[in-house]
Amino acid sequence: MGALSNGVNVMAKEKFEDALEKLEDIVKKMEVGDMPLSDALKSFEEGIKLIRFCSAILDDTQRRVEQLLGKEDSLKVKSFQEEDSDGN
Numbered sequence: 001m002g003a004l005s006n007g008v009n010v011m012a013k014e015k016f017e018d019a020l021e022k023l024e025d026i027v028k029k030m031e032v033g034d035m036p037l038s039d040a041l042k043s044f045e046e047g048i049k050l051i052r053f054c055s056a057i058l059d060d061t062q063r064r065v066e067q068l069l070g071k072e073d074s075l076k077v078k079s080f081q082e083e084d085s086d087g088n
Contacts, residue, residue, distance in 0.1 A: 016057045023050040 026047045030040060 016054060019050045019053050019057075023047055023054065026050070 026043050029035065030043055030047075035043065
């Protein structure tokens with residue numbers, strides 16, 4: 001739980017996919033723009049927590065993949081961003 005120890009461990013039981021779905025729902029509701037300000041602020045706060053949770057999971061997953069690839073001499077870690085910049 002190392003990656004989750006930065007204030008988001010309260011949500012550790014929640015699955016990544018569930019958190020991402022909740023975040024998408026919040027964004028859709030906020031895009032409509034008819035929320036009262038207090039509700040919008042609450043939704044924004046919840047969204048930030050979900051983003052932090054998802055980010056921690058993704059960071060942890062990336063570290064684990066890099067560790068696995070690092071154990072293989074024939075495999076090299078390549079950033080996903082490098083592929084995007086090449087147009088692939």
